[in-house]
Amino acid sequence: MQSIASLNEQYGIDNRIRFQAGPGQFPMAGLANQFGSAVVSVYGGHVLTYQPTDHAPVLWVSDQAQYEQGKAIRGGIPVIWPWFGAHPTDANKPTHGFARKQLWEVVGSRSDGITTAVTLALAPTPFSAEMWSHPFQLELTVTLGAVLDVALKAINLDDNPVTLSAALHSYFTVSDIGQVLIAGLDGARYLDQLDGMVEKTQDGPVMFSAEVDRIYLDTVNRSAEIVDPSLQRAIRVSGRGSNSTVIWNPWTDKAARMADFGNDEFRQMVCVETANADADAVTLDPEASHELATIIEVEPL
Numbered sequence: 001m002q003s004i005a006s007l008n009e010q011y012g013i014d015n016r017i018r019f020q021a022g023p024g025q026f027p028m029a030g031l032a033n034q035f036g037s038a039v040v041s042v043y044g045g046h047v048l049t050y051q052p053t054d055h056a057p058v059l060w061v062s063d064q065a066q067y068e069q070g071k072a073i074r075g076g077i078p079v080i081w082p083w084f085g086a087h088p089t090d091a092n093k094p095t096h097g098f099a100r101k102q103l104w105e106v107v108g109s110r111s112d113g114i115t116t117a118v119t120l121a122l123a124p125t126p127f128s129a130e131m132w133s134h135p136f137q138l139e140l141t142v143t144l145g146a147v148l149d150v151a152l153k154a155i156n157l158d159d160n161p162v163t164l165s166a167a168l169h170s171y172f173t174v175s176d177i178g179q180v181l182i183a184g185l186d187g188a189r190y191l192d193q194l195d196g197m198v199e200k201t202q203d204g205p206v207m208f209s210a211e212v213d214r215i216y217l218d219t220v221n222r223s224a225e226i227v228d229p230s231l232q233r234a235i236r237v238s239g240r241g242s243n244s245t246v247i248w249n250p251w252t253d254k255a256a257r258m259a260d261f262g263n264d265e266f267r268q269m270v271c272v273e274t275a276n277a278d279a280d281a282v283t284l285d286p287e288a289s290h291e292l293a294t295i296i297e298v299e300p301l
């Protein structure tokens with residue numbers, strides 16, 4: 001593991017990027033500039049916090065989150081790669097791939113007076129090779145500016161084409177899930193993961209009074225906006241290189257089944273995930289790359 005001292009020496013930038021040990025002793029990059037602040041965990045290539053100047057924190061992390069090798073951190077922005085949900089052919093493999101359960105490496109940082117960015121990389125490890133035999137390179141660049149831009153670049157280093165699905169599985173803080181709505185998806189088709197993947201059409205904004213787990217299709221030209229009157233803000237989530245958007249809230253029963261999720265915590269969070277899920281999986285030729293990005297913007301209401 002890269003030491004905190006060497007990370008600061010190589011990639012630290014005065015008043016902009018500083019590394020320190022976080023929970024679980026995982027190295028964390030703290031980014032700060034005139035637009036706000038963010039914390040990125042080197043474990044998982046995982047954005048943990050984002051707070052624009054003059055706004056409340058935007059991302060949600062469970063009080064029950066576990067910071068341990070081999071486990072995913074519940075909250076923030078887990079990197080879901082190279083498969084979204086269940087593995088397409090092998091039910092014994094864990095859901096949502098392995099990238100979120102790996103220690104990444106810091107490979108770059110920069111600050112140009114406007115934006116501040118850190119880049120992390122992941123290459124195959126013995127842990128990933130047990131689940132995925134294809135050579136690859138992943139690069140995650142987190143850029144703090146007037147918006148938070150999180151870009152995941154996947155490069156296929158295999159001699160054969162490879163098909164993969166992915167998501168930037170962002171967890172957002174809300175005042176009360178029963179009081180917020182998600183605008184921007186009216187008329188969009190979605191697969192209902194709680195109803196045998198039946199295709200349905202969104203009518204009006206998305207509202208929550210029970211578990212919701214949906215893959216919205218053909219969302220390339222749409223942004224999803226979490227409208228939260230109590231917090232007097234709207235969080236706009238847009239994508240690049242993504243044609244699907246996942247909306248998830250576990251509600252009571254699923255929350256109770258998850259060891260790393262407090263029973264009542266579902267009220268303060270919602271996931272809006274920029275994704276390449278289901279039919280939106282991407283096939284990469286040898287040496288080809290694909291970028292999936294999520295852009296998070298906060299506006300006062």
Ligand code: BG6
Nearest residue numbers: 095096169193213214246248273
């Ligand atoms: C969402 C899925 O993306 O992630 C849900 O649509 C799933 O079905 C949720 O429950 C959380 O998954 P995990 O593996 O982090 O518990």
